[in-house]
Amino acid sequence: MADKPYSKYEIIELQLIPPFPYVEEVRVFGADLVTVMTRQRETQPKLNIPLCIDQCFKFLHTHSLNELGLFRLSGSMKQINNFIKAFNSETLLPFPASVDPHVVTGLIKRFLRDLPNPLLTFDAFDPIMALFSQDHSTYLYFSC
Secondary structure, eight states: OOOOOOOHHHHHHHHHSOOSSOOOOOOSTTSOHHHHHHHHTTTOTTOOSOHHHHHHHHHHHHHOTTOTTTTTSOOOHHHHHHHHHHHHTTOOOSOOTTSOHHHHHHHHHHHHHHOSSOSSOHHHHHHHHHHHHSOOTTSOOOOO
16 A cells, blocks of 8 residues: 555644553543442442542541531632542542541532532423422421
């Protein structure tokens, strides 16, 4: 075969191809919840929520129940981003006790904010809104 001259667009396209073997970065933050849970089932089959959320709430339960302003005050963005990198590369061990609880709550908020699809999916929006628009005066309410 004769060498075909490449146009400048073909050369640019060839340069954008990553070197092989290409290993995709493991992602937790910003990944679809189904993808995160499917990947997690390989190592944590009994855990029904993402490991990062589980670790965050365990830390808060153990160290920060009396902390004022949880989920209201912001933590250090630098620390939050460092923890995100650790979770995304799956290298994070449990939080050290010295971690600012506002950083941990920032991680939870960031995880939920970065989900590509909301927890209450677009398909569920209309049925949920229909529940709120129904007349509930005929229902019996019981209190415990």
